Amino acid sequence: MAEETQVTRRAALRCMAFGGAGTLFALAGGVFTPIELAAAADLKRAARLGKPLFVQISDTHIGFNKDANPDVGGSLTRTIELVNSMAEQPDLIIHTGDITHLSKPAEFDLAQQLLGRLRTQELHTVPGEHDTTDPTVSEYLDRFGGNSDRRGYYSFDHAGVHFVALVNVLQFKPGGLGTLGTEQLAWVAADLKGRSASTPIVVFAHMPLWSVYEPWGWGTGDAPQLIELLRRFGSVTVLNGHIHQIVQKVEGNLTFHTARSTAYPQPAAGVGAGPGPLKVPPDQLPAMLGVTSVAVVKHPRSLALSDATLA
Amino acid sequence: MRLAPFKSIAALTLLVAAAAGSAVPAGAPASPTIVVAREFMFAPASLQVPAGSTVTWTNRDDEPHTVVSDAGVFRSGALDTNESFSFRFDKPGTYHYACSIHPRMVGTIVVE
Numbered sequence: 096m097a098e099e100t101q102v103t104r105r106a107a108l109r110c111m112a113f114g115g116a117g118t119l120f121a122l123a124g125g126v127f128t129p130i131e132l133a134a135a136a137d138l139k140r141a142a143r144l145g146k147p148l149f150v151q152i153s154d155t156h157i158g159f160n161k162d163a164n165p166d167v168g169g170s171l172t173r174t175i176e177l178v179n180s181m182a183e184q185p186d187l188i189i190h191t192g193d194i195t196h197l198s199k200p201a202e203f204d205l206a207q208q209l210l211g212r213l214r215t216q217e218l219h220t221v222p223g224e225h226d227t228t229d230p231t232v233s234e235y236l237d238r239f240g241g242n243s244d245r246r247g248y249y250s251f252d253h254a255g256v257h258f259v260a261l262v263n264v265l266q267f268k269p270g271g272l273g274t275l276g277t278e279q280l281a282w283v284a285a286d287l288k289g290r291s292a293s294t295p296i297v298v299f300a301h302m303p304l305w306s307v308y309e310p311w312g313w314g315t316g317d318a319p320q321l322i323e324l325l326r327r328f329g330s331v332t333v334l335n336g337h338i339h340q341i342v343q344k345v346e347g348n349l350t351f352h353t354a355r356s357t358a359y360p361q362p363a364a365g366v367g368a369g370p371g372p373l374k375v376p377p378d379q380l381p382a383m384l385g386v387t388s389v390a391v392v393k394h395p396r397s398l399a400l401s402d403a404t405l406a
Numbered sequence: 407m408r409l410a411p412f413k414s415i416a417a418l419t420l421l422v423a424a425a426a427g428s429a430v431p432a433g434a435p436a437s438p439t440i441v442v443a444r445e446f447m448f449a450p451a452s453l454q455v456p457a458g459s460t461v462t463w464t465n466r467d468d469e470p471h472t473v474v475s476d477a478g479v480f481r482s483g484a485l486d487t488n489e490s491f492s493f494r495f496d497k498p499g500t501y502h503y504a505c506s507i508h509p510r511m512v513g514t515i516v517v518e
Contacts, residue, residue, distance in 0.1 A: 161468050161487070197470055197484040224507045228472050228484035267509040312510055369446030369508065371469035 148254060149187035150178050150215070151299075153336030154356030156225065157206040158196035163359040163372035164380060167196075171209050174357045179214045186253060188215050191336035191354060192223030192264070192301030198234050207238060222247055223301040223337065224264040224273075232265065248279055250286050257290060259283065261300040263315045273302035273315040280320050292327050299334040305344060305351050308364035313338050325349060338370070355383070440464065441513060443471045443485070443505070448513035455495060457517050462492040471511065476502040 155171045164170060178185070190210070195202035203226075210218060219242065226235040236245045243249035247262035261283070263273035275283075287296075298304065304321060306314035315321075325331045331349045339361035344351040360373045360383040375383060439459050442449050444466040455461060463473045465485040473482040473491050479501060482491035495501065495517040505511035 163468070197486060225470070225484070228470070228506065230481055230483060267504065267506050271509055310510065312508060369467075369469070371446070371467060 147181065147183055147185040148256070149189050150185045151189045151191060151334055151354050152178075152357060153191040153354040154193040154223065154339055154358055155190070155206060155209075156193055156196045156356065156358035157209070158199060158202035159358055159372070161359075161372055163374045167358040168205065168209060170357050171206075172212075175209060175212050179212070184215050186215065186217065188213055188218045189258075189299055189334065190218065190220040191299050191334055192221050193225040193336060193356075194220065194223070194235075194239075196225055196358075198226055198229040200234055203234055203238055219251075219258070219260060219299075221260050221262055221299060221301050222264055224267075227264055248282065256295045256297060257287075259286065259296065259298045261298060261304075261321075263300045263302045263304070263318075271316055272306075272309065272312050273300075275300075275315060275317050275321060280317065280324075283321060284324055287324055287328075290328075293329055295330040295332075296325060296328045297332045297334065298325065301335060302337045303335045303342070303351070303353055304333050305346075307338060307342055307353070311364065311370045313364065313370070322346075322349065338364075339373075442466055443473075443511065446508055446511055448505075448511055451512070452514045452516065454516045454518060457496055457498050458494070459517070460492050460494040461515055462490050464488065464490040470507060471505045472507055473503055474506045476504065 152171075152174060156167050157171065159167045178188070188210075194206045220239045222235045222239070236247065240247065242251070243260070247265070248260055250257065250259045252258070261275060261279065263275050266274040266276045298321075300315070302315055303313055304315050304318040306318075308314070325333075326347065326349070329348055333349060333351045335351070335353045336356070338353050339356035339359065340353070340363070341355055342351075342353045360375065360380075361370050362373050373383075439453075439455055439461045441453060441461060441463045443463060446467065446469075448463070453461065463482070463485070465471045465487060468487055470484040470486050472484055473480070473493075475481060480493040480503070484507070485491055495515060498517045501515040501517065503513055503515070
């Protein structure tokens with residue numbers, strides 16, 4: 096709906112001022128509506144958006160200190176302030192990984208301290224490959240493994256929606272993509288078995304669960320087996336981070352959405368040597384972190400997604 | 407803060423000196439033992455060394471990299487810009503490794 100996709104100048108300025116931002120997903124008529132966060136923070140619009148269900152934050156990369164953004168803690172703080180300023184608080188926060196940059200204890204501690212300032216206290220996370228580089232992969236699981244008995248992947252239900260948190264960064268095959276693995280896929284099959292096809296499903300993992308750009312590893316090798324398990328459901332939303340930019344795809348009843356980072360942008364697929372930090376002039380940085388897409392759901396089979404840039 | 411074994415700039419400097427210098431002590435490797443991670447590639451991608459050599463990887467990218475053996479023989483933590491990791495190869499064999507953050511980055515150490 097054009098009305099929802101147009102960003103007011105006030106909202107645009109506010110969003111740019113805030114810097115990093117997340118994506119709000121409101122539950123409207125049983126389906127999800129990803130909404131640009133700045134619009135959600137606008138009090139006059141908030142009443143029309145329905146009950147905010149969750150906000151997705153991704154790739155906070157606490158510990159990163161290079162030129163592309165020397166103050167990632169500040170960017171996350173501004174994101175949190177933006178979420179906290181929403182008239183109606185979301186039920187949940189979902190972080191789709193790369194919480195830290197180097198898996199260091201001090202980075203995790205700072206990230207937890209900052210995320211603890213969210214008014215919404217229910218936080219769900221999955222690890223990114225930057226969170227699992229310590230020798231025993233225990234720093235992440237010690238802090239965030241409570242929901243999953245330290246496996247990393249788990250599911251839960253909220254407001255009639257079934258959420259599935261998956262890990263695709265622990266079984267890298269050299270030269271390949273992310274991997275879910277046979278054990279996790281079997282767990283998903285068992286988890287979904289017997290659930291009504293009308294149950295809205297939200298799946299989230301760090302790396303894209305569809306092939307965005309294989310030469311840079313922007314995909315998950317065995318994701319097609321996961322997708323097959325999801326096809327029978329009427330409304331499936333698949334959320335990822337990892338690539339620090341928005342890419343969306345709609346395939347039948349499945350909507351795929353990768354979120355921007357709150358820390359720094361990355362180049363578009365295939366531009367440059369690899370997926371490293373993209374340096375942009377400082378005045379352009381907030382717009383590359385702080386704008387998410389606007390999407391309006393009329394019906395799960397006629398999902399309409401579009402990007403809105405504020406540059 | 408935990409440090410990986412041998413992970414220091416000092417170790418790298420010593421190895422560079424050993425590799426480049428003419429006065430190589432008896433028993434020390436004669437071939438270069440430095441691998442650089444730059445622009446999302448390991449260079450050289452394949453390196454031959456005598457048994458007993460210590461190989462040092464140094465990250466020259468803005469993005470962190472890791473050095474993880476396919477067979478679980480060695481594993482660095484995340485190496486930030488200009489950080490290094492070293493491993494001593496005592497047993498002859500072929501060791502394949504990759505960066506766990508960017509698994510398209512692969513390399514091989516052949517120990518003779």
